[in-house]
Amino acid sequence: MKPVICQSCGLPFTIEISGTNRDGSKNMDYCINCFKNGEFVDHSLSLHELEIKLLEMAEIHNEISLEEAQQIIRILPDLKRWKMSSI
Ligand SMILES: [Zn+2]
Numbered sequence: 280m281k282p283v284i285c286q287s288c289g290l291p292f293t294i295e296i297s298g299t300n301r302d303g304s305k306n307m308d309y310c311i312n313c314f315k316n317g318e319f320v321d322h323s324l325s326l327h328e329l330e331i332k333l334l335e336m337a338e339i340h341n342e343i344s345l346e347e348a349q350q351i352i353r354i355l356p357d358l359k360r361w362k363m364s365s366i
Pocket of ligand 1: 310
């Protein structure tokens with residue numbers, strides 16, 4: 280199965296680390312870091328904070344490349360979670 284893009288953080292994820300609904304079923308819109316038991320893990324997270332987090336992942340933790348981080352940041356406003364908040 281090919282990874283899907285989390286509709287909150289923009290990172291690719293597979294079914295093993297998919298988010299969970301309140302009834303324990305899988306939620307394939309979000310990864311487990313963003314969405315657990317039917318709600319967002321970090322309720323107060325803003326789009327700006329997420330951008331900083333992604334840059335830190337690239338620059339400090341080297342989890343992704345800076346290029347990847349910038350690519351993700353570009354698509355963030357189109358993701359489900361942030362589309363709603365920008366209206
Ligand atoms: Zn996520």
